[in-house]
Amino acid sequence: MQNDHFNSKMEHLFKIDPNFHDILRKSKDVDDLRHNLYEYLNSIEKMLYFENTVFPKLEIINMKECIKTFKNVLSPKNEKLAGFSAITALWKLYRGETSGISLGFLNEFIYLLKGINGKSGIYMEKFPEFFKFSGRNSAVLRSKDLDKLSNEVEYYIGRYPSGLSKKVSEKRKENKKRILNYFGANEENWNDWNWQLENVVINSKTLENLVALSVSEKNAIEKARQNNIPFGITPYYVSLMDNTTDRKYDHAVRAQVIPPLNYVEKTAEARNSGESLDFMGETDTSPVDLVTRRYPMIAIMKPYETCAQICVYCQRNWQIKDVFSKNALAKKESVENAIEWFRNNESIKEVLLTGGDPGILSEEYLAYLLSEFSEIKHLERIRIGTRTPVVLPQRITDEFTEVLGHYNEPGIREVAVSTHIEHVYEVTKDLKDAVSKLKNNGIYVYNQQVFTVENSRRFETSALRKALKLVGIEPYYLFNTKGKEETVNYRVPIARALQERKEEARLLPGYCRTDSTVFNVPKLGKNNLNFYQDHDLIMILKDGSRVYEFHPWEKNIALTKTYIYKDVPIQNYLNELKRRGEKIEDYQSIWYYF
Ligand code: SF4
Structure with missing residues (x-):
């Protein structure tokens, strides 16, 4: 009823x-x-x-x-x-x-x-005053309007404290002290990335000794462990969590690594039923073991199937057995075959080393891979996809950056780092120092952010963009969330991603909004959501979900199939924002992004 x-x-x-x-x-x-x-x-x-x-x-x-x-x-x-x-x-x-x-x-x-009927309610009844004037008079009035807009942006951005702020840094110092006490360790240990890896937190018992955990967080972690769902957090990343359970500021940090109960249940169900979790269809785009290719000039190689910690909604965690797991390194023969594949494919100009997280490979092994790829003359860029700058900044040692820098030869080949920072709360002095080391060795760092309910409030992602740019990281992609039922609570409707780009990112200076808002079409690759000709809203379902038809990047280049995608309902998303204390009126124009 x-x-x-x-x-x-x-x-x-x-x-x-x-x-x-x-x-x-x-x-x-x-x-x-x-x-x-x-x-x-x-x-x-x-x-x-x-x-x-x-x-x-x-x-x-x-x-x-x-x-x-x-x-x-x-x-x-x-x-x-x-x-x-x-x-x-x-x-x-x-x-x-x-x-x-x-x-x-x-x-x-x-x-x-x-x-x-022309009653969207988006626009004011009258044009702003400055339209009535010209020259300096008009400019002065317009400047005042722009001040208002700028102040509004600042107001919203101010709601999301950065990990660089004094207040947050002080909190983290306390957290670190508490964690070191628990492990009976010292500053030197903390700064040693191997110590961090040896002490990755892999159960709720340890975690609750380090930071306040809610009952549901604890239950979810326990259930994840019982079902062999990967879980792990570096002590450093634990120190980014506040010692309260209200998730007021650290929501994105916690949500990144503490799986929600329904995620655990659905993932366990999917695993037990033998259902494939490879929703990106990577197995259908792998021409040879360890390699994924979806584009003409770049391909991915995955030499290492483990990470320093596990991100809940990772699109590859179907492959990752556990945090820092043994036997995660690909077999020598497969690695050699994959390198050979790159050697024989002159059309490939870039390789992305990803995983897992190749950032936690030893310097020797990284040097081996980089030297092999550097000998392939047609490769102009080697990207290292790693979350270490944000989850394990201690890993960015002088030796590590020197290895990368050694193979970075301007004019011949670029070595670059692609990282994954989700929230301004993750931007810390340690991250800044890690990035500086990389940049001092000529290595550019780019960020790929996943747009989730945890970072999608008004100007929340803009706060991150600004902070990233200030620590030397280039915003590169903003990924619209996708995936199966397991991650439905994280997902943001496409309309919100479009609204964010138009009404928030656009207000920032151009250098801060260098990222593209994209949707990753399974098997086919990224679709730029800003290109309105590349997707169509074709249906609205009973539950309010929109159904889109995506036109893959090959459109107007080669014949291929379109992709049908069912989004999350806008109404459900707005309800969630309301639950989090947002004013829904702030988001009203969302309905007009198609
Ligand atoms: S670090 Fe990357 S590969 Fe590893 S779990 Fe996170 S998103 Fe997935």
Whole structure:
């Protein structure tokens, strides 16, 4: 049974556009409704293209986008692709069948209808004052408006303290002292990356001695261990956690490594049922053992299947047996074959060494790999994908950076580091020092951030971008979350990623927003979400999920298949933000990102 809120929303939906209501009422059946709505949308569109209207230009652009989206949803072809007919659901809803219909579904159509009618509510009624003037007068007024905007950005960014701030640094000093006491260790031990690895925390018992743990965190870790789900945290990374369980500031740090209970349960279920967790389809893109290739000029090599610690939503943790596990190093023969594959493929210009985390390989082994790859003349860049700067900055020793620097030859070959920092709370002096060492050896550091519910509040990712740039890291990618049911609680709708790019990243100076917002299409590779021609919203499901058709990067280059993706419902995401204390009004325009 639906509640009052649902009923009033439904009423609102049917009242919002009298023409829509009339069509719903008069149509004989679903197909009649489909055609009548299509005609209706055509008539508005024709008016927008042919007649002078009262709507501001930007509102007209939004109207056209809403019309396009509504037409997509009406398409029987799209219904087939999505396996669902929203128009049938609307038809039934109007006739009293509410079963399975969510608030998210209603809101999607409410906002679409508002948009189609030029009532998005995004824009102010009047143009800003400076439009009335010209020259210096206009510039002064505009400058004042821009001040306001800048102050607003600062206000939001100020909500997310950086690990570089004095207050946070002091907290971490205390944490470190407590952890060292527990292990009976000293500063020298702490700064030794091998000591850090030897003392990686692999169970809840140790962790609760180091930092406050909630009952559910403890249960989830225990259950993960019982089900052999990899879990591990370096003592350094534990020191980034606050000694309280409210997750007020350290939410992204904890969420990165402490698996939620439902994640553990679903992962265990998937493992027990023998279901593949390789949702990126890497096994289908591996031309030879250890190598993954999805692009013309770059390929991945995975020589080491373990990490210093385990990230909960890692797309490769199906391969990783455990933290710092023995036998994680690939067999000599496979490594040699993989290198040979690169040697024989002149089309490949870059290799990404990833894993696992090759950053925890010994200097000798890294030097071996780098020297082998350096001898391959067509390789112009060797990237090392490693989280060590953020989870184990002690690893970035002089020897390590010298090895990398040795093979970095400007004009011939670049050696670069790709790292993965999620939140401004992870940006510390230790990270800054590690990056400085790398840069002093000519090594650029790039960041790939995964956009999750933990770093997606207003300007939260911008706070990270700013901090990264100040410590010498280039923001490179912002990955939209994807994956199976296990990680559903982390996921952010594509609309929010688009909104973040347009309304937040865009306000930062260009040097800070060098990252691209991408969606990783399984088997096919990254799809740049900013290219609106590269994806289409084709359906809205009962639960409010949007279904997208992605056009892979090969579009207009080579014939390939499109990819259908079911997103997480915007409404669920907004509910989660509300639960975390956010004002939902701050996010209202999200419905107009398609
Ligand atoms: S460090 Fe990288 S490979 Fe290892 S668990 Fe984290 S994301 Fe996965």
